[in-house]
Amino acid sequence: MLSQKVPVDRGQATAIIVFILGLGTLLPWNFFVTASLYFNNRLNVTLNGTQTGHTDYSFNSWMAFLSMLPLLLFTLLNSFLYQLVQERVRVAFSMVAILLLFSLTAALVQVPDADMGPDTFFAVTMATIWFINMFSAVLQGSLFGMVGLLPSRFNTLFMSGQGLAGIFAALAMLCSVLSNAEGGADALGYFITPCVAMGAILFCYTLLPHLEFARYYLNRDEPNVQLIEKMPIESQDKPIVKISKDPEVQVLQGYQLPEKHNQKRLSVFAVFKKIWLMAACVTCTFAVTLAVFPVITVKVKTVYRDYARWDKVFTCVCCFIVFNSMDLVGRSIPSLVKWPSKESRLFPVAVLSRVLFIPLLMMCNIPNSRLGGIFANDFAFVIIMALFAFSNGYLASLCMAYAPRLVRSGDCETAGALMTFFLALGLSLGASISFFLA
Known part of the structure; x- marks a missing residue:
């Protein structure tokens, strides 16, 4: 007679690695969006170093759109073809590709403007954003599916790690801005940071199969x-x-064998029918968020323009750090309390109510805006941003945690991949809407 017990997650090693993997999935997007000031400044510099005054690049809108479109397309592809390529191959290859593309971005910092004009720099940057998010889509879909096989608390940990990615990028940018380094050294250091981080994340992923607790849940064939x-x-x-x-x-012994324990996995469409409400909610949540963040929120200016040092860090602190900090808090709360429940009618109502944040943020101190100036106060902007970010993290985390619980354990990976697709769909819709709001 055999005996077997549920292993213990010794030292919370699996939990820590899942948190770090969550950080890695959103690291590329956050490092590009937080560096929007660097990209916009470089695009407006002529060959002799003077400002050209170009305003037709719409860098923030194009960056959001070309980040989310490949995320949507390749997440969809990953939903149907994930069984054709082993998870370890997909994840490891994607991480290495992202690391190399960040290295290219860091190298471009050292290329003089005289050797690469704004048009060429814009094209190369957009191509890099496309490919880096293509691999991020495969990485995110694969890891969401993997985390869906673990106990539900790991979904919250994974989402919390994604929230930390934004804080990590924002703090890196703040250090870069405050360093006052010359000759592009600040931007170079900023883009080298995610290269080192992705290497560390890849190392953590390789450790996961060696943990007894992780093997117990991830070996789906036993x-x-x-x-x-x-x-x-x-x-x-x-x-x-x-x-x-x-x-x-x-x-x-003493446990009745389920009658259909050996059923084959459900089709993708059959799984979707079970999780469609959570899929619609996560789509709406991220569509509202990307419609105004960062395209609208980076346009908000401090009312204290005479304080040069505060004016220099205002966007980094009040837009990116506030958003990502409160988003992380929101993603972490479901580990303590989950309300509304997945059966409650209040859940979709709470998701839809976030649409109100779009006009509220457009009423903040945005120069030359029809609505801007109604809330001409730095504190009002911070409060609105904090509530906006918290609701995004909290509702998104609930959606991603509820969906795998609506299907059998054998279909959790499919549910996770599908939810990642609809998450990407929401991001893409929001990025498209941002063109009309910018």
């Missing part, structure tokens, strides 16, 4: 794992006995 993880905690230390003609099927 019948014992699929059955034991559904059993009551008090029953999980009972011995395993054979009750089937199939020599590989064993269950815990």
Whole structure:
């Protein structure tokens, strides 16, 4: 007679790695969006170093659109083809590709404006953004599917790690701005940071298969794992006995074998029918967010323009750091409380109510804006941004945590991949809307 117990996550090693992997999925997007000031300044410099006054690049809108479109397309592809390529290959290859593309961006900092005009720089940057988000889509879809196989608290940890990515990028930019380095050294240091971070994240991912706790849940092909993880905690230390003609099927003594334990996985469409409401909610949540962040929010200016040092860091602090900090808080709260429940009608109502943030943010201190100036106060902008970010992180985290619980354990990976697609759909819709609001 065999015996088996649920392993313990020693030192919370699996939890820490899942948190770090979440950080890695949104690191590329956050490092590009936070550096919008650097890109816009470089695009407005002529060959002799003077300002050209170009305003037709619409860099922030194009960056958002060309970030989210490949994220949408390749997340969809990953939803249907994830079984054709092993998860480890997809994740490792994507991380290496992202690291190399960040290295290219860092190298471009050192290329003089005389050797690369604004048009060429814009084209190369947009191509880099496209490819880096293409690999990010594969990475994010693969990791969401993997995390869906773990207990529900790991979904919240993963989403919290994504929230930290924005803070990490914003703090890196703040250090870059305050360093007062010359000759592009500040921008070079800024873009080298994600290169080092992606290398560390790749190393953490390679450690995951060596952890007993992670192997227990991630090895989806073992019948014992699929059955034991559904059993009551008090029953999980009972011995395993054979009750089937199939020599590989064993269950815990005193636990009834589910009648359809060996069913094949549901089709993608069948899984979608079970999670469609969560998919619609996560789409709406991110569509509202990307419609105004960062395209509108970076245009908000401090009312204290006479204080040069504050004016220099206002966008970095009040836009990016406030947003990402409160977004992280929002993503972390579901580990303590989940309200509304996935069955509650209040949940979609709460998601739809976020549309109100679009006019509220456009009423902040934006120069030359029809609505701008109604809330001409730095504190008002910070309060609106904080609520906007918190609701984004909280509702998005709930959506991603609820969806895998609506399907069987064997379909969690498909549900995770589909939710990532609809998350990307929301981001793409928001980026498209931003062109009309900018």
